[in-house]
Amino acid sequence: MKENIGKVVKVSGPLVVAEDIPNAKMYEMVYVSDRKLFGEIIEIKGNNASIQVYEDTSGVGPGDPVYSTGMPLSVELGPGLIGSIYDGVQRPLDVLKEKYGDFIVRGSYEPALNRKKKWHFVPLVREGSDVVSGDPVGYVQETIAIKHYILIPIGLEGKIDFIADEGDYTVEDVIAKVKTGEGEKEVKMYQKWPVRIGRPYAKRLPPNEPLITGQRVIDAFFPIAKGGTACVPGPFGSGKTVIQHQLSKWSDADIIIFIGCGERGNEMTDVLMEFPELTDPRTDRPLMERTILIANTSNMPVAAREASVFTGITMGEYFRDMGYTVALMADSTSRWAEAMREMSGRLEEMPGEEGYPAYLASRISSFYERAGRVIVLGNEKKESALSVIGAVSPPGGDLSDPVVQATLRTVRVFWSLDAQLAYARHFPSIHWLRSYSLYADSLKDFYTSRLGKEWAEMRKEFMKILRREAELQEMVRLVGIDALSPSDRLIMEVARSIREDFLQQNAFMEEDTYTSLEKQKRMMRLIHLFYVYAQDALKKGVNLDKIVDLPVRVDISRSKLIPEDNLEKFDEIEKKLKESFEALISEVQNG
Amino acid sequence: MAKEYITTRNIAGPLIIVDSVEKATYGEIVEIKAADGSIKRGQVLEIDRDRALIQVFEGTSGLNLGETKVKFLGRGVQVGLAPSILGRIFDGSGSPIDDGPAIIPEKMADINGVPMNPYARNYPSEFIQTGVSAIDGLNTLVRGQKLPIFSGSGLPHAKLAAQIARQAKVKGEGEKFAVVFVAMGITFEEANYFINDFKETGALERSVMFINLGDDPVIERIATPRFGLTVAEYLAFDLGMHVLVIMTDMTNYCEALREISAARKEVPGRRGYPGYMYTDLASMYERAGRIKGKEGSITQIPILTMPEDDKTHPIPDLTGYITEGQIFLSRTLHQQAIYPPIDVLPSLSRLKDKGIGKGKTREDHSDVLNQLFAAYARGRESRELATVLGESALTKTDLIFVKFADRFEQEFVKQDEYEDRSIEETLDIGWKLLSMIPVEELKRIRPAFIEKYLKRYLKEEDKDAAQR
Ligand SMILES: Nc1ncnc2c1ncn2[C@@H]1O[C@H](COP(=O)(O)OP(=O)(O)OP(=O)(O)O)[C@@H](O)[C@H]1O
Numbered sequence A: 001m002k003e004n005i006g007k008v009v010k011v012s013g014p015l016v017v018a019e020d021i022p023n024a025k026m027y028e029m030v031y032v033s034d035r036k037l038f039g040e041i042i043e044i045k046g047n048n049a050s051i052q053v054y055e056d057t058s059g060v061g062p063g064d065p066v067y068s069t070g071m072p073l074s075v076e077l078g079p080g081l082i083g084s085i086y087d088g089v090q091r092p093l094d095v096l097k098e099k100y101g102d103f104i105v106r107g108s109y110e111p112a113l114n115r116k117k118k119w120h121f122v123p124l125v126r127e128g129s130d131v132v133s134g135d136p137v138g139y140v141q142e143t144i145a146i147k148h149y150i151l152i153p154i155g156l157e158g159k160i161d162f163i164a165d166e167g168d169y170t171v172e173d174v175i176a177k178v179k180t181g182e183g184e185k186e187v188k189m190y191q192k193w194p195v196r197i198g199r200p201y202a203k204r205l206p207p208n209e210p211l212i213t214g215q216r217v218i219d220a221f222f223p224i225a226k227g228g229t230a231c232v233p234g235p236f237g238s239g240k241t242v243i244q245h246q247l248s249k250w251s252d253a254d255i256i257i258f259i260g261c262g263e264r265g266n267e268m269t270d271v272l273m274e275f276p277e278l279t280d281p282r283t284d285r286p287l288m289e290r291t292i293l294i295a296n297t298s299n300m301p302v303a304a305r306e307a308s309v310f311t312g313i314t315m316g317e318y319f320r321d322m323g324y325t326v327a328l329m330a331d332s333t334s335r336w337a338e339a340m341r342e343m344s345g346r347l348e349e350m351p352g353e354e355g356y357p358a359y360l361a362s363r364i365s366s367f368y369e370r371a372g373r374v375i376v377l378g379n380e381k382k383e384s385a386l387s388v389i390g391a392v393s394p395p396g397g398d399l400s401d402p403v404v405q406a407t408l409r410t411v412r413v414f415w416s417l418d419a420q421l422a423y424a425r426h427f428p429s430i431h432w433l434r435s436y437s438l439y440a441d442s443l444k445d446f447y448t449s450r451l452g453k454e455w456a457e458m459r460k461e462f463m464k465i466l467r468r469e470a471e472l473q474e475m476v477r478l479v480g481i482d483a484l485s486p487s488d489r490l491i492m493e494v495a496r497s498i499r500e501d502f503l504q505q506n507a508f509m510e511e512d513t514y515t516s517l518e519k520q521k522r523m524m525r526l527i528h529l530f531y532v533y534a535q536d537a538l539k540k541g542v543n544l545d546k547i548v549d550l551p552v553r554v555d556i557s558r559s560k561l562i563p564e565d566n567l568e569k570f571d572e573i574e575k576k577l578k579e580s581f582e583a584l585i586s587e588v589q590n591g
Numbered sequence B: 001m002a003k004e005y006i007t008t009r010n011i012a013g014p015l016i017i018v019d020s021v022e023k024a025t026y027g028e029i030v031e032i033k034a035a036d037g038s039i040k041r042g043q044v045l046e047i048d049r050d051r052a053l054i055q056v057f058e059g060t061s062g063l064n065l066g067e068t069k070v071k072f073l074g075r076g077v078q079v080g081l082a083p084s085i086l087g088r089i090f091d092g093s094g095s096p097i098d099d100g101p102a103i104i105p106e107k108m109a110d111i112n113g114v115p116m117n118p119y120a121r122n123y124p125s126e127f128i129q130t131g132v133s134a135i136d137g138l139n140t141l142v143r144g145q146k147l148p149i150f151s152g153s154g155l156p157h158a159k160l161a162a163q164i165a166r167q168a169k170v171k172g173e174g175e176k177f178a179v180v181f182v183a184m185g186i187t188f189e190e191a192n193y194f195i196n197d198f199k200e201t202g203a204l205e206r207s208v209m210f211i212n213l214g215d216d217p218v219i220e221r222i223a224t225p226r227f228g229l230t231v232a233e234y235l236a237f238d239l240g241m242h243v244l245v246i247m248t249d250m251t252n253y254c255e256a257l258r259e260i261s262a263a264r265k266e267v268p269g270r271r272g273y274p275g276y277m278y279t280d281l282a283s284m285y286e287r288a289g290r291i292k293g294k295e296g297s298i299t300q301i302p303i304l305t306m307p308e309d310d311k312t313h314p315i316p317d318l319t320g321y322i323t324e325g326q327i328f329l330s331r332t333l334h335q336q337a338i339y340p341p342i343d344v345l346p347s348l349s350r351l352k353d354k355g356i357g358k359g360k361t362r363e364d365h366s367d368v369l370n371q372l373f374a375a376y377a378r379g380r381e382s383r384e385l386a387t388v389l390g391e392s393a394l395t396k397t398d399l400i401f402v403k404f405a406d407r408f409e410q411e412f413v414k415q416d417e418y419e420d421r422s423i424e425e426t427l428d429i430g431w432k433l434l435s436m437i438p439v440e441e442l443k444r445i446r447p448a449f450i451e452k453y454l455k456r457y458l459k460e461e462d463k464d465a466a467q468r
């Protein structure tokens, strides 16, 4: 027993240095002191190992024992993940509450997956079948919407010697045995995977399909692809969390992983209370049945915050490997970067920009690089995708922040939240001129085949109008609105309509919180038609004020509220629009 | 008997380093005896083999290398808790200063607390009526929320905080209510203002005060709010009380944090504040909240003065990133003698939506709120335009909105320090002001509510208009 024990020599907050840990390995899990505080080796210098400890280290001092485990920091992957809430190192918070009460007791440990619960296993292979890593040997219907495939663990391949009959098993029961070159290996319903290593796949593919979010400014202007990456930087209160909650609720992914990384406890509670009540529009099942939460809130240990994003993304990869489309939200990656900075400072590493470690950018990009559209391992060659969306919280909203800059170098979509828009309660406050999506081109084919050429044309035209508006606004500030020509004033009016009647979307209003692509297109078309008719009417001598005051504009502004199952209403408005302009023109022509 | 060390090797700013320590642990509290026999307290910040780095709460003046005696007490900083703590006044490190008896504790608790399990939290949703229209009407506070006041030097944040403490109540309930007041580095006069106000209104009996004044030890301020919050947790979750915690001034707290960081020669973050300030502040702000299945609650109103009224300064910035909204005080409104000078546009209560509406405040609240906000924003915008281009640049409707904005500030925002408005009164003032605006411009209010609430004001206003 003695041989796997080291000794603490130094404690500085979450950093503990220990000596004489036998055979210490980088990223090995250890337990510190007799309280069994959970930690991970992050640096080895001679006989000394630096450990980041995932719990408060008060009361730990030199001489305390450190127990090594020989295992890297890993997560458990198997039935029971869905609907769970974990901390940054995958401790099940619901179980901790049952056992230890309302506050998180130090040194409390519970397995991530329930060992006693029985799952109904259905085999998919027969004895004698050849299997390779990633092949499903069977599945568990984990929720009504999700079949949880039991995959042959990475690195294993051979012939099935034994496969369990359909029936109820715990995650610890052996459900298959595989005869390999190195003898017979058992397969259980769960496996472990080290969080800092990406799970392998067969092939990486370029993204070609959008993640449809039901958020108009995203789907229409700045789409993210399935398997793509996006970041949402913005100052406090600009709507980062609401956007990520919206994507978790409405985007067309099979599995959602939401990581509350150093943010508020109440925001996790909000998800926990709301998601079971909301239904997924595609499956009609409660949203919680496709969601996994990771909550390492700002007051929880800072080192576990550092681990939380890896814990989350490893789970994401695991469901990706089953063939599912996964979307992962990390709110906020700045807190993760700050956790790295704190550990780096305590290790007395040479600081880079703003005290962040020099490896900040490479860590950030290696995290986002785990996203992607892939062909998974296994004989079936399933295609699947893992998308990653990270919030960034730069100090004072200043985008020159090193975390923002490093993130922008790696992600392909930039939703820039604007303080002024948020302040004017224009939500989502995604700034239409500063944001971009590098997927827009590769997704064009998808949109065209689904919605026709019109979609891309209107999108382009709208962006042009909004850019022109910005220029015109400059002029108005200098010389007043009267100096603008009627056609320029029309552009200002149309731009306002695009902003207020299309881009603004209230997350908290039932009718407005989600908009299908078809409805988005109809809404765009109303504004576009108005613009086309109005230009024509101006040419024919109609006074601009008459156009601006048309009552049909109220219908356009209320088109948000048209229910999804009543899109014929748009035909009526289009008709009214046409008639209104015909009336104006005939008024002019008849004197 | 714990060993006394005379091996102090280094004294720098608020820190000392003690050598040849046999057994010490991180976070442990120490007792330091100066040459003149006076006792100071400190806490272990880092321990490296036999060398301990200690922050001294009372500051290091009077300490020397040869005669300073350091004793490690083998535990963290604790506070003794008992129901009799209510009504008492303590200094910044928890010793009574009100001539009352020592507290006989029923329970000892570490002041750092333990993080609440997010799964155990209950979402805050009960409306707290503060009697202040600009808060209740537009930036509604709910039980378990953390809602800071972003103020500036010379603005009446103390007055507003005292008014909230005096008036805060939950509609129609006679529940157990308590106030924990934490002063960090404020002036004697300001602290006295609170103490007297609490005494006069009888609030003192249900309050607990921790007072660290401007001339009290700076490093002590690191501990002061934690004493307060630990007491608040006891009152809320052991005794089932609804606790309002007022902490003023967080700016002084952060400066103490910076001082220690500088003394430790840590890599400074923005403006010299340490990189871990976000986490440090969160460890306090996140102690607000409610717990499923428990009676009590902790609602926090931290007050901070923004250096140069700059909200991007690290202190308000990091606070805003943690709290659930903010109440902004405006120098412009203050100069126009409007009390409370709350600027409702940048202010926000993020939890308001769950605390208002039918059965909580009133069915029309959400619509009135949105409309008042939109109308005031439009009025302010037009008013600014008018100052640049002249009133002639405004349309007739815009002029109405400018007038609305003026009256909104004078009648809705402005109220007396002792005026305690019910939510119905607040909403009715809102309706009265909205009646100035042409009905077709009230786009954010459902027609049914216009019918129900606006009618009675329309006549009145018409009469006004006729007289004019
Ligand atoms: N789409 C939206 N519809 C309506 N309101 C919104 C929307 N987005 C944001 N808001 C409003 O803005 C507030 C702040 O949003 P949110 O909490 O997402 O900000 P944040 O950027 O995550 O801030 P922080 O960095 O402090 O966490 C919300 O409480 C809500 O009132």
Ligand SMILES: [Mg+2]
Pocket: A240, A241, A242, A263, A331
């Ligand atoms: Mg947020």
